Amino acid sequence: MNSFTELHGHAPEGEWAAPGRVNLIGEHTDYNGGFVLPIALPQTCRAQARRRPDGLLRLWSAQGGGPVTELRVADLTPGEVPGWAAYPAAVVWALREAGYEVGGADLRLESDVPSGAGLSSSAALECVVAAAYNDLYGLGLSAPDLALIAQRAENAFVGVPCGIMDQMASMCCREGSALFLDSRDLTSRQVPIDLADAGLALLVIDTRVKHDLADGAYAALRAGCERAAALLGLPALRSLAPSDLPAALPRLPEDLRPLVRHVVTENARVETAVAHLDTGDLTALGPILTAGHASLRDDYRVSCRETDLAVEAALAVGAHGARMTGGGFGGSVIALVAAPEAARIAAEVTAAFHRAALTPPHILTATPAEGARRIVGSTKSRVVNAG
Template identity: 75%
Template sequence: MTTFHALYGHQPEGEWAAPGRVNLIGEHTDYNLGFVLPIALAQTVRVQARRRTDGRLRLHSAQGDGTVTELTAEDLAAGTVTGWARYPAAVVRALLEAGHRVGGADLSFDSDVPTGAGLSSSAALECAVAVAYDDLYGLGLGEQELALLAQRAENRFVGVPCGVMDQMASMCCRAGAALYLDTRDLSARQVPLDLAGAGLRLLVMDTRVKHDLADGAYAQLRAGCERAAELLGLPALREVPLSGLDEALSRLPDELRPLVRHVVTEDDRVRRAVALLDAGDPAGLGPILTAGHASLRDDYRVSCAETDLAVVAAVAAGALGARMTGGGFGGSVIALVAADTAEAVAGSVTQAFRSAGHTAPAIHQAEPASGARRVS
């Protein structure tokens, strides 16, 4: 592997890491100012970094073609950066536009977060840059401030109108816990999630169907939700109570009703999931996961044949529950399983994919991990 010294002629000032994430419950409610329950993954984006005095940003990725992308201040201001480099460039631009006195840097990245798998690789990349710059330039920003800056970078300069869940999860999650986050006021609570102690495992199954949230489909869904809230005279769909769902749906055109039904019922699933974890019953999450997938498939319509197959095959093989995670249109599925059935469930899903003529999924176990941090 190419060393930082070989790339840039000097040693880094430090190394920082930010994790990918899976969302247990709460998919597509964050931009409706609802509730979410993500965990951070052990898979991270790591960045070695050093300040520069000439304002230039030089970027290298171990997963790239070996070249170093060099950007000037004019490149950052113009917002014309393309490819993976637009994510770190967007974070630096967001810092500058927020009034922070930051300069250039040499940044070298390495990542084991799969891209396009619904595991928030872009948020991990953004948050790794944010924490590195915070340390390099002594900004003294808190986790929430850095998460909001990373979200602003993706919204304004990458062009994905995402909510703040991915960035908050990457910044604020803790090992052994899920993050119960209110995305309206950013109040958060760490909810203990000891899967091993309960004899459980969480499988993450990457279907290898890639998705790109910048392609417009995600934005269309958000626009539909915002239109529904406007028609209901509400600031956000979280204001619709479960008990008032039918009445709200009766006031909407047919094409918007499924979107609203998903958001309102998903918020309710988050609350029920948190209650189960607080009561020490993580196994009870199983049916909630599966119900959430049915809603994503039938109401929100962001699933696909491969994610549906993974859910059906996992549950048929004995999983307590399973659901798609991430923005949709491919990506990954999570399955909650008893520890002694994990291998059998993974094998059954793999066989189901082969029988259907699909590429076998990449499957690994997940444990709640820590958020973004300096590692050296």
């Protein structure tokens, strides 16, 4: 039921996939021009698609259900498309705003990236549509180009002032590697991360606390960082080194000091994490993750009872390190654990939630996966240049 042909009356031209992501370290640094270190997840958003000559964008989601949403491409306007359909519509709008002559399409969308879990389900949706349109309309855009289109879609059409990390991770990550990204100039490097070879596993603990980055809290944090940079006479907080903090913090209002401290120390944690990956010392990532969570909890104040409990419970039963991942206000926690202990630690964390009378978390194991790609059609290789 609800196959592409049943929904749209003809066969698709191809099928594409774009993954969610887990950020190992580097939270709330991307919109400050800083460093991030995400991996792509095996969980993806998939799009079957076919061009339309009549300027209509027809959308159906297996998760959203309901009837096909039909929009006229020429009439797409920021803020006028409600719900999940805003994300694919935003990408088409952003392509046209950038000067690309793209028209309508039929799309059938299906995702197994958990929604609202801090794993970038929205970026996966944006990026799979961008990858499909890139192929369907022969745009020839690189992966970073498409990531920027997807980011503009979310910023200007959906209204979430996100940085570039999520879209770059979904477009550019490679299987078996973490993406060391400098969000100031979008230079990046694939850093091998073989968890299995190191005898480790990375648990993703979805607390089931849904977050909505469009509710204003995220925007307020970004505005605070930008205000702090302006007061310090800097283009972005990335320009502030850890050694500069003692002199810089007293120049700022008290409410901005913790934000600045987090961003500066978090950038340093990313660089330290990459150094450990380069030497193959993956276990050394553990304390870095835990320090990152303390900073998000105490300075940035974006954790919550459930994410703090997941971190504390995982550490108490033997995790090498754990932290909240994603924008915050709920979502997921990652825990670096010895592979033979993964099942036991997951069970202990679940038991801790039960004792606290909280909804049991959903726990999965993350392995570094491939970024956006065409999976059915003329080729099964990556269809965009990771640049």
